[in-house]
Amino acid sequence: MAPVLEAGPVRVSNTGMNVPMRREPPPPPSPSREIEAALRTGATTGIIGYRLRRAQLxxxxxxxxVFDELKLRPADYSVLVLIADNPGRKQTEIAEVLGVKRANFVTLVHGLEERGLVERIPSHADKRANALHLTAAGEAFLAHARAVHETMEQELIARLGGEKARKTLLDLLDRLT
Amino acid sequence: MAPVLEAGPVRVSNTGMNVPMRREPPPPPSPSREIEAALRTGATTGIIGYRLRRAQLxxxxxxxxVFDELKLRPADYSVLVLIADNPGRKQTEIAEVLGVKRANFVTLVHGLEERGLVERIPSHADKRANALHLTAAGEAFLAHARAVHETMEQELIARLGGEKARKTLLDLLDRLT
DNA sequence: CGGGCAAAGTTATAGTGGATAACCAATTGG
DNA sequence: CCAATTGGTTATCCACTATAACTTTGCCCG
Structure with missing residues (x-):
């Protein structure tokens, strides 16, 4: 995350629009002494990419x-969910929808396999491929993880201002993707 | 680049709400042959964090x-903008508002300094600190970069559906941050 | 059918970003 | 004046991603 990252791009020539109209430096706060004047961040905070990055991080x-105790990282979680909803798929397929290079996906699945959550069953239809499945333990674990996640998700929705706001957000994000 | 990354957290116990109600596997498309059935991605795509990540990437x-020719990465750009709008600030201050560890900020500024865009002037008020400024070349370069970025930003706003949608997005992102 | 090409999985490797620890010089507060 | 803190720096380490190369297997087509 922090993702990230790489900070975001920025806005236009002069001043960003969320920059408070910048006429002249507002008189310094009460004690004009050396009071750590705040930085002008308007030009960066007006950038969509920048804000996107911060929010994502x-x-x-x-x-x-939240998932520290479960030792689950976001990528792990998404892999488990995807396998659960699409049992028997091959590594390449799961990797691709997640945007993970198949070479890197190997390590990811191996980790989950070693933890006994995922099984890689050699497909006899195509001897090159591995069909991915959750183990019984994996199913149980995921059920718990899903519950934990749902709590967090509800918390986020509340912060957004409700279900409608969530839909709006997802729609806007889609337009950028 | 792959999106993924670390995918996002997910939704609740059974099925995500954008998952089409999952009753039973809909009859396979026309030729029930081996037609690469699409994966069920509803449970992941309903996750706020996941969508956020994809959009950010x-x-x-x-x-x-867009900035390939200018050899500017997002972090570089944000640093230039921040220095331009807050000349004379010390490294720690700029680094902090960007959420960059001061140790890693060193390399960042050095790169910009070597390119002749930024100057680190030893402060005589505090002999430990470096006051950051843009060089004349840096100002000119940034003016160009800002123009290039503005074009991109307008393109993003258009995709969002206008200025109002942009404000809505930034507001929603703020609530998550 | 047989040869060539593509796909699936894997390994190895490199690059990048961020985090931590340790250190020096300088400043500040008692 | 001394202790604690701050600013900058270096050196490392870890996580994530990308690329290349290789093996096995499947598929197409002349």
Whole structure:
């Protein structure tokens, strides 16, 4: 996350629009002494990519702390969910929808396999491929993880201002993707 | 670049709400042959963090391609903008508002300094600190970069559906941060 | 049918970003 | 004046991603 990352791009030539109209430096706060004047961040905070990055980092951060005990990272979780909903698929298929290079996906699945959550069953239809399945333990574990996640998700929705706001957000994010 | 990454957290116990109600496997498409059935991704795509991540990667990707010729990465750009709007600040201050560890900020600024865009002037008020400024070349470079970025930003706003949608997005992102 | 090409999985490797620890010089507060 | 803190720096380490190369297997097509 922090993701990230790489900070975001920025806005236009002169001043960003969320920059408070910048006429002249507002008179310094009460004691014009050396009071740590705040920085002008308007030009960066007006950037869509920048804000997107910060929000994403923040949400992932939260995910990491919530799932710390379960030793689950976001990528792990998404893999488990995807396998659960699409049992028997091959590695390449799961990797692709997640946007993970199949070479890197190997390590990911191996980790889950070693923890006894996932099984890689050699497909006899195609001897090159591995069909991915959750083990019984994996199912149980995921059920718990899903519950934990749902709590977090509801918390996020509440912060957004409700279900409608969530839909709006997802729609806007889609337009950027 | 792959999106994924670390995918996001997910939804609740049974099925995500954007998952089409999952009753039973809908009859396979026309030719029930081996037609690469699409994966069920509802449970992942309903996750706020996941969508946030995908959108952020997408936007950054675009930034990278647009700024490829200028050899500017998002972090570089944000640093230049911040220094331009807050000349004379010390490294620690700029680093902090960007959420960059001061140790890692060193490399960042050094790169910009070597390119002749930024100057680190030893402060005589505090002999430990470096006051950051843009060079004349840095100002000129940034003016160009800002113009390039503004074009990209407008393109993003258009995709969102206008200025109002942009404000809505930024507001929602703020609530998550 | 047989040869060539593509796909699935894997390994190895490199690059990048962020985090931590340790250190020096300088400053600040008692 | 001394202790604690701050600013900058270096050196490392870890996580994530990308690329290349290789093996096995499947598929197409002349």
């Amino acid at each position: 923040s949400v992932f951060q939260k995910f990491l702390s | 997408s936007v950054f990707q675009k930034f990278l391609s």
